[in-house]
Every structure is written in C-alpha cells, then in structure tokens.
Amino acid sequence: MATVSRAAAPGPGSRARRWAAGFKERDTWAAYAFLTPWFIGFFVFTAGPMVASFILSLTDYDIISSTQYVGLENYRQLIHDPKVSLAIRNTLVYTAMTVPATMAVALGLAMLLARVGRAAGVFRTIFYLPVMTPLVAVGVLYLLLFNGSFGLINRALEVIHIQGPFWTTDPHWVKPGLALMALWAVGANVVIYLAALMGVPQQLYDAAAMDGAGRWRRFRDVTLPMISPALFFTFIILTIASLQTFEQVYTAFFNANTPTGTDAALFYVIYLFQQAFTFLHMGYASALAWLLFLIIGIVTVIQIVLSRRFVYYEGER
Amino acid sequence: MSQAASPAGPASPAAPPPAVLAPGQVPPAGRRWLPTGSPLKTAFYMTLLIGLSILFLYPFIWTVSASLKPREEVFDNKLIPSTFHPSNYLDVWHAAPMASWFVNSAYIGILAAGAVTVSSGLVAFGFAYFRFPLRNFFFACVLATMMLPGAVTMIPVYLIWNHLGFTHPGTFLGLAKQQYPLWVQNVFASPFYVFLLRQFFLGIPREVFEAARMDGDNYWTMFWRMAVPLAKPALIVTFVFEFVASWRDLLKPLIYLRDDHLYTIPRGLFVLLGQYGPSAGGEGDWQIIIAAAVIATVPMIVIFFLGQRFFVEGIATQGRKG
Numbered sequence: 001m002a003t004v005s006r007a008a009a010p011g012p013g014s015r016a017r018r019w020a021a022g023f024k025e026r027d028t029w030a031a032y033a034f035l036t037p038w039f040i041g042f043f044v045f046t047a048g049p050m051v052a053s054f055i056l057s058l059t060d061y062d063i064i065s066s067t068q069y070v071g072l073e074n075y076r077q078l079i080h081d082p083k084v085s086l087a088i089r090n091t092l093v094y095t096a097m098t099v100p101a102t103m104a105v106a107l108g109l110a111m112l113l114a115r116v117g118r119a120a121g122v123f124r125t126i127f128y129l130p131v132m133t134p135l136v137a138v139g140v141l142y143l144l145l146f147n148g149s150f151g152l153i154n155r156a157l158e159v160i161h162i163q164g165p166f167w168t169t170d171p172h173w174v175k176p177g178l179a180l181m182a183l184w185a186v187g188a189n190v191v192i193y194l195a196a197l198m199g200v201p202q203q204l205y206d207a208a209a210m211d212g213a214g215r216w217r218r219f220r221d222v223t224l225p226m227i228s229p230a231l232f233f234t235f236i237i238l239t240i241a242s243l244q245t246f247e248q249v250y251t252a253f254f255n256a257n258t259p260t261g262t263d264a265a266l267f268y269v270i271y272l273f274q275q276a277f278t279f280l281h282m283g284y285a286s287a288l289a290w291l292l293f294l295i296i297g298i299v300t301v302i303q304i305v306l307s308r309r310f311v312y313y314e315g316e317r
Numbered sequence: 318m319s320q321a322a323s324p325a326g327p328a329s330p331a332a333p334p335p336a337v338l339a340p341g342q343v344p345p346a347g348r349r350w351l352p353t354g355s356p357l358k359t360a361f362y363m364t365l366l367i368g369l370s371i372l373f374l375y376p377f378i379w380t381v382s383a384s385l386k387p388r389e390e391v392f393d394n395k396l397i398p399s400t401f402h403p404s405n406y407l408d409v410w411h412a413a414p415m416a417s418w419f420v421n422s423a424y425i426g427i428l429a430a431g432a433v434t435v436s437s438g439l440v441a442f443g444f445a446y447f448r449f450p451l452r453n454f455f456f457a458c459v460l461a462t463m464m465l466p467g468a469v470t471m472i473p474v475y476l477i478w479n480h481l482g483f484t485h486p487g488t489f490l491g492l493a494k495q496q497y498p499l500w501v502q503n504v505f506a507s508p509f510y511v512f513l514l515r516q517f518f519l520g521i522p523r524e525v526f527e528a529a530r531m532d533g534d535n536y537w538t539m540f541w542r543m544a545v546p547l548a549k550p551a552l553i554v555t556f557v558f559e560f561v562a563s564w565r566d567l568l569k570p571l572i573y574l575r576d577d578h579l580y581t582i583p584r585g586l587f588v589l590l591g592q593y594g595p596s597a598g599g600e601g602d603w604q605i606i607i608a609a610a611v612i613a614t615v616p617m618i619v620i621f622f623l624g625q626r627f628f629v630e631g632i633a634t635q636g637r638k639g
Contacts (some may be wrong), residue, residue, distance in 0.1 A: 020450075027447050030536045034443025035455065037436040041505025046462050049473035056472065063479065109369065115362045125625060126370045129377070132617040134565040136583040137610040140590060141376055144383075144603070150392040152379060184376065191629055244466055247567040247583075255591040269468055276472050277572055289468040296466055 057286035064280070074287035084288070086263060087271040088295070090175065094267065095242040097179040102238055103231065106189035111223075113190070114197045124194065128187035139251025142181045143168060153180075168252070171264035178249060178265070182242075189234050196230035197223070225312040232311045236303055243296055244269050268292055377614075384608040391603045405608040409589075412605055415612065417578050418585040421496065422564055423616075425581060429500035430560040434552055436506040441514030442544050446526060456515075463508040467568075474498075475572055486576060498573045499566075499581075503559065510555045517551035518544060550627065557624045561617060582613045 032039075057075070060068040078084045109127060113120040133141075145152045148166030157164040167177035200223060208218045224231075246269040253265040254274075272292065276285035383391050387402040409415060444456055478484055478498045487494050521544070529539045545552065570584035577588065586609050595601035621628060 025449075028449040031443045031447030031449040031452070034439050034447070034536075034540075037504065038440040038455075038459070038506040038511065041436075041502065042458065042462070044477075045474055045502050045505060046465065046470060049470040049477075050465075052473035052476070053469050063476075112362055112366055112369075116359060116366060119363065119366075123366050123370055124629065125621075126373055128628065129618065129621065130373060132561065132565075132614070132621050134567070134583045134586070134613050134617065136567050136586045136590075137614050140586070140606060140610045141380065143594075144392075144607070145376060145379075147392075152375075152394055155394055184373070240464065240466070244468065250571075251567070251587055251590065255587060255594060272468055273568075273571075276475075282472055282476070286472050289466070289472065292466055293469050296464075300464070 053286045053289060056283050057290050059283045061282040062280040063282065067283075070283070074284050075291075077284065078287055078291060083266065083271055084291075087266050087268045090264065090266055091243055091245070091268040094175045094179060094245065095239060097175060098182045098242050099235065099238045101179060101183060102186050102189060103234060105183055106186040106234075107193050107231075109186065109190045110193035110197055113194050120194065124187075124191060127190050130185045131187040133185070135247035136251045138181065138185070139248040142178065142248060142252050146177045146181070169262075171262070174253075174262060174264040178245075178252075181248070189238070192230055192234055193227065196227040200226040228311045229313060232307050235307065236300060239299060239303065240296055243292070243299065246270060246273065380607055380614075381611055384604065384611045386604060388602060388604050391607065402604070405604045406612075409605050409608045409612070412593075413585060413589060413609070414578050414580075415585070415609070418580050418582045419612070421579060422581040422583075425496055425499050426560045426563040429503045429563040430556045430558075432500060433503035433507050433510055433559045434556045436504055437510035437514055437555060438545065438548070438552055439540070440506040441511045442518055442540050444511065445515045445518035446544075459508045459511050463512070471568075471572070474502075478573070484573060484575070493576075493579050495573050495575060495579050499569050500563070507559070510559070514548065514551055514555060517548050521547050553624070554627045557620065557627050561620060564617060586610060586613050 058069060058071060060070050060074075113123055116123070130138075146154075146167035148154060148164070148169060151164075151167070153167070154164030165173040167173045204222045204226065205218055208222050213221065245267050249265050249267055250270050250273070253262050254270060268288075269292070272285050272288045275281045275288060378396065379394070382396055382398055384405055385401055385403055386393070386395075386398040386405075387400055390399065390402075393399070444452065444459075475484070475498075483489070483494045483497050485494060489497065525543060525547070526539055529543045534542060564581075565583065566581075567583045567587060570581045571587070574580050574584050577585075580588070586606070589606055589609050593602040593605045595603075
C-alpha cells in the first residue's frame, strides 16, 4: 500500500546507537508507563491466548477430564467434518451476498444525501438508527418481518401479486433473507461514504465537466477513485465482520428450543461456538478458530492485492 | 478547537487527513453542503429520501405498534393498534426479572465504557506524545490486533476466567463473579479506541504540551490537565461507543452468564425468545418478546439522539483510516 519515503538514512552504526540511547531517556520510561495497560492486555488477552489457542488446537480438552495431546488430529478431523464444509459454504455465500449489496446500497444512499444539502443530517440520522439496535432484537425482527405466512415482507409482496417464499424455513431463502435484513443496518457505511464524498474537491468535477465528461464519466473517473480508500476500508472491514456473523443468526435459528437449528443457517462462528461451549470440545473448537483465522487472512490478502490497482491515495505518486 | 485539523507530528505522505472533527465543524472541503442542482431535482431527491427513510423506520414503528397489541392482533400489520394493550409491558415485567437485566446491562456498560476510555486514553497519549524505541513496532501490534478475529482468543480467555473461578456463582468485591469477564478486559485498553484517540492527540499542537512542561507540569499532570480536557470530544466518542457496544453484546453474555438474574438485556431477550417463541410449541407469545425487544432497543435510541454528533464523527473517522 502506502510507501513511506525514507529520509536519507545515516550510517547504520549511528542509528543503532541512537536507538539504544533511547532507553536511557526519562521520556522512554514515561512512555512505557503510559503504555502499561496495553502491554498487560496484549500479553494476557491477546498474545498469550493466541499461543494457548494454538496449543489447545493440538489437544483434546473438555475442561472436565485431563488434556490429551493429539497432534494434528483435530485438523485432520475438521477437513473431513461435513458440518465444517457446510458452515464455510454458508458463510462464504452469505458474505458474497452481503458485502457487495451493503456497499452498493450505502454508496447510493450517501450520494443521494450529498445532493440535498443540509437536510442530509436528518436523513443520515434515520439511516443510522438501525445500527443501534441490539443484534438479538435484529434476530427477533428478522423472524417477524420475514415470516412466510404473516410477515410484513410477504404481505407487501402480496400487494404486487407475488407469492413470497418461506424465508425462515426454506433452505434456499434463508441466506438471502438474512442478507436483506443486514441491509437494514447499512447506516455506518453511509456515514463513512458521505464523509468521503464531501472530501472530493469541487474543482475536479468542474474540470471534468469542462472536458466534456458526462454524469457517468464523472462518477467513474472522479468520484470512485477519490473515495476509493473509504471503499477499500469498508470492503475489508465488512468482509471480516461478515465472515464472523453470529448474533442475529444464532438468535433467529439456534435459540433454546431448537439447539440443532437449521443447516442452512449454520454459520462458521455458530458451529465454532457450539463445539466450544455446547459440546465443550475446546481443542477441536480451537482448531476451528485457527482455520477461521487462516480463511480471514487469505481473503484479506486477496482483497488487498486485488484492490491495489483500484485504490488511489492522494499525495502518493 | 479548529487546530484539530492540523496534525502536529510529521505525517507520512500517504497519511489520511487528520481524524476527528471538532464538534459542529463542517468537513474540511465543505463543498456540497449546499444543494447544487436545480430546485426541481432537489425536490425529487428529497422525495426519494423521505420514501427511503420511511422504509428504514418502518421496522421500528411496526415493532412499537405490535408491542401494544393484544396477542391475536400482533401480525395484523395495522400501524395503529385497533385495541391498545399496553399491559404487554407489565406481562414481560412479571414474566422475567427485567429490572435486574436492565440494571445489569447499565452497570456493566458504564464500567466497560469508563474502563476503556481511561485506559485507551493513557495508551493513546503514550503513542502520540512520546518518541521512544520500538514505538512503531508496538503501534503496528495495536493495528494488527484490530484485525484479529475474536474467535481465536475467545476460548483461552474463557479458560482463564474459568480457572480463576469467575464462571461460577458467587460474588467478588460485591459484584457477581460471572459478570466480571464482560468488562475487565477493557481496563487494558482496546486497539480501536487507542487508534482513534491517538489520531486526536496528534491533532493537538505540540507547543501546547511543551508550554505545559515549561510551567512545571510532569507527564501525568500534563496528560490530566492539558490532554484530557482538549480531547474531551474524542473521549466522549469512546465512552458512548463502548457503552453501546457493551449493551448490544450477546456473545460474551452467552458464554459467561449462567444465572438468569445476572443476565444482561440481550441475553435475557434471547432466553425469552426461546420461552415464548413459536418453537416452544403453538403460535408463541410474540407480544411478550416484542415488548422486551422494545425495552432492549429504546435506551440505544435515546443515547443516539443525545450523542448524535459524537456518533457521526466517530464513524466518519473510521473511514479515514483507509
């Protein structure tokens, strides 16, 4: 991504010496004092648990009986676990539906907002409100609105003579329904895109218009490149979040009385959660967590590589 | 506060523009804050937006309306209930320890938000003001942990708390043991807020601090007397964001809270859905669940309207991380 231009480097010796001298300064120790909470948190709640999680993933551990070292057995098992491939497929399909749809809708709304002047503030507030709703309530709302026989969505479709599907029970329609529900909470992205749109200098549009660029050309050649850092950022963040979708789906499909839930709604983190805290397969669940980490890492790297050509940072070049 | 727009530290060429805007400040190139098209076009866009707003608000209106209907009329989709039945709220109060859940959510939220604000403020100031060996490396670690999926650390962290006995009944220092894991981690700062606050501290001119040092402030009083008051808007953003995040959370309460009087509101709502939802047999008592969902959501809406400008600033800042 951004390449920081280095100042002319002094000789390696003097740099190292200056670096080491830093530790003698009072400032350094004061700084480390300010950083102490993070140091503790990093080791106790992040780095330590990461190591522990990896070690756990090589064992059989259920809290009650003693730990068995099993080597890579958990990883071997998860490759052959049909539920794992099902959960990965569900999660990827849902992510592929949600992320582009959210970005497109949010950008559309933000561009509308950018055209109405000060009134944008009121609408921005309205679009943001759903983001505040607790995800459990979103799960409940999903069950109500998407109910096949008396939900609001199908009632509305009836008005235009379309027989709506049974969103919450038909396996083919579970994920599209959940993705539609996720669109309700596009507000945060609208705010980000609106801020980015406001930052595009008017001169660029004027210049493009003078060169005879039409509406579409101005959008493609001015707006999109100028807001591409914001698009790129939300693309990555939305994908990571979407791959970890849990709360609203767990609420809607896996509550107390239906602990097995619906296969179509078995998302990766739900399966991981069940393995860890319902069946107490802590070792296996840790292996699942590392596989998730790997999947997210790969997806993110692919996104970064693919986006490199499309993201324009002002000041670079 | 307008100096917030000029970063003090040397910025890399590709650095995004400075972070949090001072309250009420229009984005730097406040270009299109005025409608540009013809009045007719503006009227068209306004109509479109009003339509979309109704679409976005409708689920709220539907829910509130349904929460006031008797059981048989919940799904009649009438905007105004034909029979008002506000006793649903009384029913839910009797059906579950709603008051305890509400208090639990509130106190855990305040502790979580307070802890994360103080600790992240300290750490962020450390990163912003001082030059010290390994600073960039540590800051890269902060950024890296932001990307780490929570699932990787979830299990070992649970095992730590379990080992310490905090997943069992009982109290510690007067508070229920099971509720500690929901907020204690926040005492040790959180990467996202460290990033946000650091950006803000970088926006304060360095001379302010040098002057304070001249006046005989030590590092601590400089932080407390100069940095904290100047960074108040960003600290409020942090507090409000974390309170909301804590209030909405379901995953941690699912893992740690076992006794029903210790539940937070989302954890309680989850159980109510199991008890009164249709899966328990029959049509279910949706009016109870809906009333509870309204109770869970209303505080968030109130907070949002009270702290609106802070939300918008905080969110818009995220996008500039780019």
